[in-house]
Amino acid sequence: MTHVPLLPTNLPRTVRSIPGKTDAEPIAFPGGRSCAIMGRVGRLPGGGLAKGLAVTLRTMTRRSITRQYPEVQPDLPPRSRGVIALFEENCTVCMLCARECPDWCIYIDSHKETLPAEGGGRARTRNVLDRFAIDFALCMYCGICIEVCPFDALFWSPEFEYAEYDIAELTHEKERLREWMWTVPPPQAHDPAAEPPKEVGAAEKAAARSARNPPGAGT
Numbered sequence: 001m002t003h004v005p006l007l008p009t010n011l012p013r014t015v016r017s018i019p020g021k022t023d024a025e026p027i028a029f030p031g032g033r034s035c036a037i038m039g040r041v042g043r044l045p046g047g048g049l050a051k052g053l054a055v056t057l058r059t060m061t062r063r064s065i066t067r068q069y070p071e072v073q074p075d076l077p078p079r080s081r082g083v084i085a086l087f088e089e090n091c092t093v094c095m096l097c098a099r100e101c102p103d104w105c106i107y108i109d110s111h112k113e114t115l116p117a118e119g120g121g122r123a124r125t126r127n128v129l130d131r132f133a134i135d136f137a138l139c140m141y142c143g144i145c146i147e148v149c150p151f152d153a154l155f156w157s158p159e160f161e162y163a164e165y166d167i168a169e170l171t172h173e174k175e176r177l178r179e180w181m182w183t184v185p186p187p188q189a190h191d192p193a194a195e196p197p198k199e200v201g202a203a204e205k206a207a208a209r210s211a212r213n214p215p216g217a218g219t
């Protein structure tokens with residue numbers, strides 16, 4: 001039977017000793033070649049110790065990037081997509097968010113309530129929100145629901161500590177979503193060079209118009 005070698009026998013010898021160096025002598029590692037030299041030193045007798053000490057010395061002088069989480073909370077950017085918060089008071093149960101969600105992970109239940117007529121008007125009906133839940137096991141944090149909500153009822157909160165041991169418990173109901181509203185950061189200030197919002201421009205125009213033509217002046 002022919003013997004087939006598992007490795008080619010003509011590989012170059014990569015492990016060589018460093019001439020004139022012994023284990024007792026410290027070895028300087030120039031920046032660009034440090035990896036190659038460290039690889040060789042690590043294979044010398046006592047080289048592992050020298051290699052470890054060199055790594056310790058090198059990292060001792062660097063600034064630490066370790067975050068002491070959870071004792072120290074991370075400083076997240078203001079637009080972090082942590083979790084979706086619901087401002088329940090603004091929700092009119094229009095169902096737009098649930099219809100546009102690509103994952104179908106928003107569950108809404110509601111009923112109609114008739115308000116008694118006031119001042120001789122007709123009785124009015126309104127939708128009352130019974131259930132608003134988001135399954136964060138399905139949600140892909142695309143933000144479409146927040147974008148399409150016409151009544152500013154959904155917001156991004158940077159809250160991220162809502163992990164659960166059971167995936168079924170990642171469906172969070174409106175009470176929890178409402179609690180997350182307290183962690184929603186205030187809107188960022190407008191860039192001073194940006195155009196003013198349309199509403200502000202329209203209000204300023206209306207104020208200027210009424211200052212030119214005060215009510216009752218032309219009659």
Ligand code: SF4
Nearest residue numbers: 101139140142143145
């Ligand atoms: S972020 Fe996207 S996937 Fe998640 S609930 Fe909203 S629309 Fe659905």
Ligand code: SF4
Nearest residue numbers: 091092094095097149
């Ligand atoms: S789109 Fe906004 S207002 Fe309409 S159901 Fe969703 S959260 Fe409520």
